[in-house]
Amino acid sequence: MFVDSHCHLDKIDLANFNGDFAAIVEAARAAQVQHMLCIGVTLDDFPAMREKVAGFSDISITCGVHPLYVAKHPLDKAQLREWAALPEVVAIGETGLDYYYDPESRPVQQESFAYHIDLANELDKPLIIHTRDARDDTIAMLREGKAERCGGVLHCFTESLEMAQQAIEHLDFYISISGIASFRNATELRDVVKALPLERLLIETDSPWLAPVPHRGKENQPAFVADVAKCVADVKGVALSEVAEVTTHNFYSLFKRVRT
Secondary structure, three states, rough: OOEEEEEEEOOOHHHHHHOOOHHHHHHHHHHHHEEEEEEOOOOHHHHHHHHHHOOOOOEEEEOOOOOOHHOOOOOHHHHHHHHHHHOOOOEEEEEEEEEEOOOHHHHHHHHHHHHHHHHHHHOOOOOEEEEEOOOHHHHHHHHOOHHHHEEEEOOOOOOOOOHHHHHHHHHOOOOEOOHHHOOOHHHHHHHEEEEEEEEEEEEEOOOOOOOOOOOOOOOHHHHHHHHHHHHHHHHOOOOHHHHHHHHHHHHHHEEEEOOO
């Protein structure tokens, strides 16, 4: 059984599922996906996302504001705290730093990120981290904020082995691997995956984006997380069943509030 540790179910085009949201879930279940973590990226979208997945016991949710969104929309800290504290919210994020797409908004991103870290520690919920071209600042802010207290994951990881090792060794974080690892030009990322201990890895789809091989060109969905697991298994030279077992165990170890 697999777990999709990071997906955006509310962003998937339902036209591909005859307008039926439940069909996405059924497709995942048919692919042996045991659980899905649906990630919040804006406060505007959170209520509708929460309502859409309500009633599905194999879907959990997070609440947070993506760094590229907060640059254009002032962060409502009171609203974020209220919704993040809901019992069905199992983690804080997606938050972090992205200097690749919007380097000019660094101060605003950093202010938001610091608040998310503090909130995660206050609520004792792990962090979901987006980081791009911001390696040093991401690790520095997590260490300054004592994020090892709440724990977390660097999701859709595409950065350096050194950064991954810092997150694991200094913060007790996990590293999540997406379909990018299966892309033909992702040799360096596969080297990172090979070097990291399986006991610190999660797998994800980041649906509806980044569909793994052999689904390139299609919209991504949680059912395809099995293909991410296969890529990890091939890179590390272990059985697919071992990747499934260990990454699923890792998921539940990190996200202790998820109901199984």
